[in-house]
Amino acid sequence: MSTVSGADPALVADAVEFCSRLIRFDTSNFGGGRSRGERPCAEWIAQLLADAGYDPLVLESAPGRANTVARIPGADRTAPALLVHAHLDVVPVAAEDWSVDPFGGEVRDGAVWGRGALDMKNMAAMTLAVVCSLARDGIVPPRDIVLAFVADEEDTGAYGSGFLVREHAGLFAGVRVAIGESGGHAVHLPDGSRLYPIATGERGSAWMNLEAAGPAGHGSRPNPGNAVAALAGAVARLAQHRWPVHLTPTVAALVDGLSTHLGVDVDLTDPAGLDQFGEAAVLVASTMSNSLNPTMLRAGYKHNVIPSTATAGVDGRILPGAQDAFFATVDRLLGGRVSRTFVNYDEPVTARHDSPDFAAMAAALRACDPQALILPYCMAGGTDAKAFSRLGIECYGFAPGTTPPGFAYGDYVHGVDERVLVDSLAFGAAVLGRYVTAEPA
Template identity: 55%
Template structure:
């Protein structure tokens, strides 16, 4: 397969990343965010490539862009390629460079969104523009979606698009989005490219304890704060049982083979034996276990507390928030466990609830992504993995679209990709953008 990525495309991938970073699209939650300037920038770049982008908003400023690239096979299913335009907040005082500078220095592009995920948006733009210059078309229709509000609830972004404009995604059966196909260095000379074929579900919770309000000097056995604190402690200290999705099973099997380690009985009927076997394998895998450890279990982390208004007043209620994540197939266990851990004196409800996802790792689309990565890095290993968090793929799954995380970056050893997400001094190497643009071009034309 001939490559159609020229020097212009490589330069554009870098320049577009920098330009998009300089457009502050901070999403502070609760509906506070403005993606429109970035959406207009993307739409202009797509229109220059001869496409017909559509800008869509649920609320002023919360703008999405959708465009379709026509394929050569009108009978083929369409492919969705999606990326979000919003970013999480960044405090300039904590950064080495201003987080919205988009500075390019020493072979690195700096700023909020450099890996999450304006770099990916830029690479996609660079690829489709290179196709337009070369007169190249993909085999199947490719729908491009650049969304708002992914960093919060997606109600202004992919959630709105799926509910209000599903016809824009007609024919789409599979999708690629964040955040897989990055280089993971386990420290032993190997290079892994984890391609996401699943996501844990989102279960953000509100806990509410009620009790008898009163004077802080009086004994109070129905203290709402005490009740809440006890429930929060139980949740925080709980050890969840191992629950393996097909993706995680496949990843454990591949890594055990690569490291020549015995594979435990992944179908062990005894939960304690299963947990012991999996935890032992993870320990033997060393740094490589970081790809899997967050996704072999459900999790629930208390993150926020709110109670009272004066030190000598016992409040009648107290609230907490918990960030819960649920493995594919783990929903029932999650709810029954939370009922038990909160107890009779604390109520809980979902603040935000999204389903877990599972995609087949033996599908042709996964094989194509593997081939594209190995074509440009033949000594590496491509493995499936399940994302510990969530993406817009959850929303698009409601249209029957199977989602994968595939936004390639070849990263140098010592570059902590995961720490860049929502972290200080977020940045991406220029070489990584060049690699990702080439891999995306090859994969998208073969899918």
């Protein structure tokens, strides 16, 4: 089925079958608590794990919003445990734009098609294939492995990882390291080599509501306290602000590693200079600074009435270690007329790239691709790592996979005709299998 050298046919077949089956569960998450629900999918996973001899729990945070957790005992029960997590929910689709049924899980043209194929039912499928393989072959991992298949990552995580951390933290006792979404996937460089970036950081999220207040009045009369004007000015200042470059240790290591490997000298103040990194430029561009984007505006109800309030929604993203500078800048740009309140705030996440687990991930990748270049990177957005890190867990983005040059991986995530290549599932499952059965030195 796969052209990946040395791939275990049974492992690959399971990864493909499980990915297809997971896609056929419509777990669309519309945000704001509105969802098709993850429970049927979570229950299917629980039954699969139970059939393999494990002891899963299905934990419902709200009607239909379910999570499946299981602990696989390791050879050394006293060793720090590993968490492998994947979210079951997906973003909605406009089915009429697709060339296939987005929830059909069709396998054709060397790929599994459907919503969630890349984000991130592929990782859930590979994880299930690996642990079923361990059970089938009687292999005991060196340390406990905790599996968490969670709800609601595509919104705030409140019904998924947030719920588990808040209400069931005991399930993660002894866990010191976690792997989850993003990272470990091939990025093709201009010299023909392959970079496999492992996420050792995530920018924090600050979703805020802004509000300006002023006297209501008739639209035909002067109104120096106009709330709409005050808000519009503040939103414009925020949108026009150019955030300074702030290299975290993770991003600096990525830039230095790419520059050395490619033999280039990049001026980070010149956006065009990043083009020398080829496909890897996007890994750097979004994580050199904080950012803030206005996303919503609300005010008024009639053309000739000046409203007493005006509100806006903004999405702020914050680099590790840059929280104080971010909020000081926001407050300065808002001025005295506009206040801010949090809708959702998650601290940035950071992990070491000189740790034994990072080295074990790198070794697993190189075992499957001896020419792999391994470097750390910081995710521009966020994942369930933000919740799990609150338990003192060191969280990495490591969902390995591979694609040929020219495959528009990023365009398919949350996009039309999302699909994962069978070869990517084969490669990723092989890498995961090596990593979870290796004992970090």
